[in-house]
Amino acid sequence: MTDPRDETTAFTPKFGADGLLPAIAVDAETGEVLMLAYMNEEALKRTLATGEVHYWSRSRAELWHKGATSGNIQELAEILIDCDQDTLLLRVRQRGPACHTGRPSCFYRKLVTDNPESKELNGTVQLRFMDVE
């Protein structure tokens, strides 16, 4: 189970076949998970160089300077990487809401199961909006 990537101080990110790493953005103060997006090497370089978070937009297939149009910039506090170097954790100071819906976090609904024993997901799992203070 152990891998040299687990203990090295060398940065050897394991980008996926699509050239992307998932990046979890959390609020640097509260630790709240804000969103998950993807970075390619260029997005990571720009993030480190500018101190403002850049992603790769999979839907638009372009570099995405988060907040460049909305103003909802993510100022980088620090980046952590996981044991096998295939996921980033971004600690950010979020200006305005993180989510494009205007909510503070993209995670505003939870799964509710009528019948957890069911073998099917369709119909037995619904979503419920969370209270947001």
Next chain:
Amino acid sequence: MTDPRDETTAFTPKFGADGLLPAIAVDAETGEVLMLAYMNEEALKRTLATGEVHYWSRSRAELWHKGATSGNIQELAEILIDCDQDTLLLRVRQRGPACHTGRPSCFYRKLVTDNPESKELNGTVQLRFMDVE
């Protein structure tokens, strides 16, 4: 930018081309990010049915009942889903360490840049182990 997936209470997960959804596991009490792994539909069904988190292991290409061999089970508190329904957030009660290295979280190293202006990542980015209490 808005999509019907953003506001619906219907559960319509957007599995990737590989049939997987990334799932961020956080400690249900503290909110600390523990790890990121992937679920396919079967892993999600088993998680909901058993109350213990199951993933799809991409390296072993098999269903992975987290902690089944190590004992480091993740008891499910709740699952949130993001705006466009392509990422899960699992709130879990983690028994023992989450990381296979024995650390509480897989995110135990941070990126340190000698020269943020550099156009290269190799050599200019190193990792530093975080203090863990």
